[in-house]
């Protein structure tokens with residue numbers, strides 16, 4: 307979520323509100339936004355890793371939230387991250403996206419991009435999209451307009467007002483609408499969508515920018531069973547084309563989508579393997595699943 311795009315979206319929503327007479331501009335009354343990606347350069351994955359963390363640590367007031375954490379993710383992989391409350395899952399995503407700086411360690415995007423040298427907006431532009439737990443779409447805009455907004459790269463006011471999609475962008479938008487199961491809702495106001503549909507729309511907004519790596523925080527929290535099933539289908543369809551890191555507490559959802567599951571505990575990797583393997587691990591049972 308970049309401040310410039312957040313402002314831009316709010317401006318556009320305000321303009322729309324003026325036109326339609328609606329005053330409220332944003333999802334749940336809080337700032338709406340999403341990470342914007344410029345044209346990302348190629349990420350060197352010749353070593354078989356799109357994301358690489360080595361011995362990463364960060365302390366808050368002397369408390370080690372992340373403690374010598376090392377993990378890596380392969381290109382196109384869908385990695386699930388589980389762990390008890392306070393294990394460090396959100397802090398790890400904050401470090402990857404540049405929101406939090408670690409005290410020590412290495413964080414690489416591909417084998418050449420040292421993420422610790424980049425700011426949060428720059429990391430988004432490099433091709434790492436992040437979806438927070440609560441959907442943050444522009445409620446007064448239509449589904450189509452939300453997706454269209456995600457494409458915009460020119461921040462000038464006039465360019466923003468007169469922005470028009472070219473045919474490639476239109477095709478992309480239609481493709482994303484189809485991917486997120488919202489083709490039939492393109493002209494609906496985002497505020498009228500169900501919780502699950504808003505989550506898909508926000509994922510669609512990230513997809514418009516063709517991210518290489520997507521970080522998704524508790525994507526099915528608050529969804530109905532059917533919405534969660536559709537989200538599982540969506541993630542499985544994205545796997546391969548994008549790399550995904552999914553933090554989730556819902557074990558049946560994890561069971562449906564996971565290949566490899568990483569269990570975090572006290573800021574480090576406690577176990578890793580298939581869901582069945584980690585569920586059978588005594589240490590995992592003790593700290594997490596057995597609770």
Ligand SMILES: Nc1ncnc2c1ncn2[C@@H]1O[C@H](COP(=O)(O)OP(=O)(O)OP(=O)(O)O)[C@@H](O)[C@H]1O
Pocket residue numbers: 366367371389390391392393394395396397398
């Ligand atoms: N900015 C901060 N200042 C102080 N402590 C923090 C800060 N951010 C995180 N922590 C602490 O770091 C630890 C890890 O928190 P984090 O939110 O990363 O865990 P989590 O695995 O995402 O938990 P949950 O599953 O509950 O979301 C917690 O003990 C938390 O209280």
